Amino acid sequence: MTLIVFPAIDLKSGQVVRLAEGDMARATVYGDDPAHQATLFADQGAGHLHVVDLDGAFAGKSVNGDAVRRVVAAFPGHVQLGGGIRTPASVAGWFDAGVSRVVIGTAALENPQFVRDMAAEHPGGIVVAVDAKDGMVATRGWADVSDVSVVDMARRFEDAGVAALLFTDVGRDGMLKGCNVEATVDLARAVDIPVIASGGVKGIAEIHVLALHARHGVEGVITGRALYDGRLDLAAALSVAAAA
Numbered sequence: 001m002t003l004i005v006f007p008a009i010d011l012k013s014g015q016v017v018r019l020a021e022g023d024m025a026r027a028t029v030y031g032d033d034p035a036h037q038a039t040l041f042a043d044q045g046a047g048h049l050h051v052v053d054l055d056g057a058f059a060g061k062s063v064n065g066d067a068v069r070r071v072v073a074a075f076p077g078h079v080q081l082g083g084g085i086r087t088p089a090s091v092a093g094w095f096d097a098g099v100s101r102v103v104i105g106t107a108a109l110e111n112p113q114f115v116r117d118m119a120a121e122h123p124g125g126i127v128v129a130v131d132a133k134d135g136m137v138a139t140r141g142w143a144d145v146s147d148v149s150v151v152d153m154a155r156r157f158e159d160a161g162v163a164a165l166l167f168t169d170v171g172r173d174g175m176l177k178g179c180n181v182e183a184t185v186d187l188a189r190a191v192d193i194p195v196i197a198s199g200g201v202k203g204i205a206e207i208h209v210l211a212l213h214a215r216h217g218v219e220g221v222i223t224g225r226a227l228y229d230g231r232l233d234l235a236a237a238l239s240v241a242a243a244a
Contacts, residue, residue, distance in 0.1 A: 001214040001215055001219075002211075002214065002241060002242050002244075003207070003210055003211040003214045003218065003219070003220055003221060003241040003242075003244065004047075004048050004196075004219060004220030004221075004241070005046065005048070005207065005220065005221055005223065005234070005237050005238050005241050006046075006048045006049060006050035006080065006196070006220055006221065006222040006223070007041040007046050007049060007050070007222075007223060007224070007227055007234060008049075008050045008051075008052070008198075008222050008223060008224035008227075009034050009037055009038060009041075009049065009050070009051045009052075009071060009224075010051075010052045010054055010224060011034060011051065011052065011053050011054060011055070011064040011067050011068065011083075012024065012027055012054045012055055012064075013055065013064075014032065014034070014064055014066075014067050015029050015030075015031065015032045015034075016029070016030045016031040016032070016033075016034050016037050017029050017030060017054070018030065018224050018225045018228060019054065021170060022131075022138075022170050024054065024058065028225075028228075030228045034051075034067045034068075034070060034071050035067075035070040035071050035073065035074035035075075036074070037071075038071045038074045038075040039074050039075070041075070041234065042074075042075055042076055042077060044234040044235050044238075045234065045235050045238050046077060046234060046238065047077040047078065048077055048078045048079075048080065048220070049071070049075050049077060049078070049079045049080065050080045050082075050198075050222045051068055051071055051079055051080065051081045051082070051083075052081075052082050052083045052103075053065070053068060053081070053082070053083030053084055054083060055083075055084075056083035056084025056085075057082070057083040057084050057105070057106075058084075059084055060084050060086055060106075061084050061086070061090070062083075062084055062085075062090060063084065064083075068081060068094075068097075068099075069097055072097060072098045072099060073098075078100035078101070079098070079099050079100055079101075080099070080100060080101040080102075080103060080127060081094055081099045081101070081102055081103060082102070082103030082104075082105060082127075082129060082166070083103075085102050085103070085104060085107070086104070086106065086107040086114075088114075088117070088118065088121075091104075091118050091121075091122065091126075092121075092122075095122060095125060100125070101124075101125050101126070101127050101163055101164075102118070102122070102125060102126055102127065103127045103128075103129050103166055104118065104126060104127070104128055104129065105128070105129030105131060108128045108129065108153075108157070109137055109148065109153060112156050112157070112160075115128060115157060115160055115162065116157075116160045116161075119157075119160050119161040119162050119163075120161060123161065124163050125163060126161075126162050126163055127162065127163055127164045127165070127166050127196070128154075128157050128162050128164075128165050128166065129165075129166045129168070130150050130153050130154055130165050130166065130167050130168075130187070131167075131168045131170055132150045132167065132168065132169055132170060132183070133145045133170045135149055135150055135183075136148065136149060136150070137149070137150060137153045138170050150167070150183075150187060151187065151190050151191070154187060154190070154191045154193065155190075155191055157193065158191055158192050158193060162193060163194070164193060164194040164195065164196050164219050164220075165187065165191065165193050165194070165195045165196065166195075166196045166198060166222070167183070167184055167187050167195050167196065167197060167198065167199075168198040168199040168222075169183060169198075169199040169200065170199065177200045177202065178200050178201070178202050178206060179197050179198075179199060179200050179201045179202075179206045179210070179221065180197075180199065180200065181197070181206060181209055181210060181213075184197040184210070184213075184218060185213050185216060185218060188213065188216050188217035188218050189216055189217065191217075192217075193217075194217055194218075194219035194220075195217055195218055195219060196218075196219050196220040196221065196222060197210055197218060197220070197221040197222070198221070198222040199222075201221060201222075201223040201224075201226050201232065202226050202231060202232070203226060203231055203232055204232060204233075204236055204237060204240055206221070207221060207223075207232075207237045207240050207241055208240050208244060210241075211240060211241045211243075211244030212244050214244065221241075223237070
């Protein structure tokens with residue numbers, strides 16, 4: 001199996017940003033043309049893209065929809081989208097708009113049946129976001145922390161037909177502290193669902209290590225700030241992921 005590298009485009013007020021530890025007040029702006037950024041990632045060889053409507057995650061509905069549609073139109077590969085997608089109509093609408101996979105987070109914790117229904121209706125198209133603060137699930141744009149553990153949350157969906165789990169260590173996200181590889185691999189081994197790593201990737205070494213665990217269920221890795229700050233070369237990351 002080959003590790004999928006997902007460059008990230010996080011949207012706030014129509015701009016490309018990265019947050020520090022999920023804090024909307026600590027946003028760094030990297031551009032005001034998300035579609036152009038998507039094209040740049042495609043030019044470097046990316047076949048997958050991870051897009052988040054940050055405003056939507058807090059609002060519980062699409063806020064940066066126009067920007068997302070421009071990204072989907074500009075990017076020739078697969079777009080995975082999250083942020084405020086909490087109704088059957090919004091899920092269906094994004095698939096109709098050309099999104100390949102939809103990420104459900106808050107709604108997955110609060111209404112597991114919704115995830116099951118959507119996974120049945122859209123086979124291979126639903127990803128469950130399992131965002132963690134100190135091992136517990138965080139929701140609503142990471143503003144709230146539940147009393148549910150990451151593994152317990154993940155196991156609820158083992159028989160639901162979801163495509164993957166998106167695991168983010170919130171305390172590392174956007175901080176360049178290094179991805180929590182150990183927790184990611186532990187989760188992949190604990191459940192029978194592919195796991196995507198996210199949060200804090202700082203360099204090529206983590207891509208290599210995660211790629212070695214593709215056979216253990218680590219499907220991919222999302223990287224943002226390291227790419228935007230020039231600490232990680234996307235073409236090199238894709239090459240390492242393919243070679244492991």
